[in-house]
Amino acid sequence: MRGTRAILAGVPLAAALLAVLAVAVTGLSQRSALPPALEPYAYGFFLDRYPLFAFALVYGLARILAAAAMPGPASPARRVVFAGLGLVLLLAAALHPTFGGLVLRGGFMAGGSAFLTGQPIGLAYAIGAAVAALVFGLAIGLPSWLGRAQVRRAGFWRRARGLAATATLSFLALWLAAALIGLGRDLGIGPWPRRTFTPEEALRAALVLLVAGLPHTLVIAFRSVGPAPAGRDRLPLGMPLPAR
Template sequence: MSRTGALSAGAGAGPAGEGTSVRAGWTVAAAPLLAALTALFAVFLTGFDQRSAMPPDVAARFYGFFLDRYPLFAFALVYGLARVLAAALAPSPASVPRRLIGAAIGLALLLGVSLHPTFGGMVLRAGFGTGSGAFLNGTPMTLAYAMGAAAAAGVFGLALGLGVLLTGRAPAPPARSRLRGAGRALLNGLTAFLALWFAAAVIGLARDAGFGPWPRRLLDARDLVVAAALLTVAALPHMVLVAARRPALTLRGQRHARPGPAGGAA
């Protein structure tokens, strides 16, 4: 095939390739929210609560102040774990061993900051400590709450971002200069942090929004609706951000790619 024919074929496949990239981006972006909602529905259907039989050591690690005060963080953790897995399974130039090892390290890191020494880990402790400390020092309640949500989002986002990077996700196309590349990376990190900050602020309001006393008693239908709505609203900015980035990275990478040598007769 001649060079002209190859370029024509590539141009003809452009719209189809773009559509595939968009669909893949939304699939990767929506999978974590679907996983969190599935976990929520599983809790509702099975009637799982604090009275369910669990090993004493496991129960002592999970049940306590932070689960009682921030119950939706349990499903936010499912969201984060699913995000790492989705990144590992998404199309990427990384090898299978790197994806497996990266995903294992990323999952362990996220579980560590979320569950050690007990439920909430460093994530909720950072948020609660920052917010309560600010309030006790005279900061208005709304601002103190926002500061606590920012601290929790920062710890969670750092672990989540490292986990996704370790899976070897598709890299961004090279920037024209180091300064531009650093600026793009900074902007991406800032927008991701803002999305997670919003999510942390929303799920922290579960009790104020009418979510019942789960896990001290069963989830009822009203609790299910409230929790599903809060989780969806909280995840939407981050989900849209992930969906928008993946097709953009793929398409920009294709534009920057140089055509290989033409095969066949000239």
């Protein structure tokens, strides 16, 4: 099961990197013909300023699906329901009303407000990245946890501490990822999506995404998994405990 968890933990990062490859190979850009329903999301300030967030969104969607497939006693129906809710929540947070959604708008507003109150540009940028990471992390983490969480009578505080540690490490990893993704233009990924990626720009974009996404992938892959209590000590979430 640990091996399966490690493999599934790496799938979202692989999906984001494959998305970069697909965009580079197909020459997808704003000059490409797009369905009318997708055109509003192919333009705008946030896509032009933070283009790598498009691939971060692929990472987030794949992360929700991978979490639903993780080994565990949760029923298939429960996994499907909460995975579906997670996908809808993330898409809404990232694309409503247009590209960037609440994730990038929240981060941009927080960072801009901090800068306007006299904070150094570096600190303001870090604050904006933290807000974006928090919104993104809640959108992918909360539905994933609800889809697999259990109520157990034994070891509650130990599991609570483990959950808090994992959540903290995940947030810090996403904070770093948000900061790096926001610097994509400065790191030489080129003007995509105004034009197609060149091979060098696609490689740079893939490297930025790899460095940005690897810490969170490692947190998910190697977080501690305690032994599952047997029998009456483990009950699905929401099921009342039997009277003794």
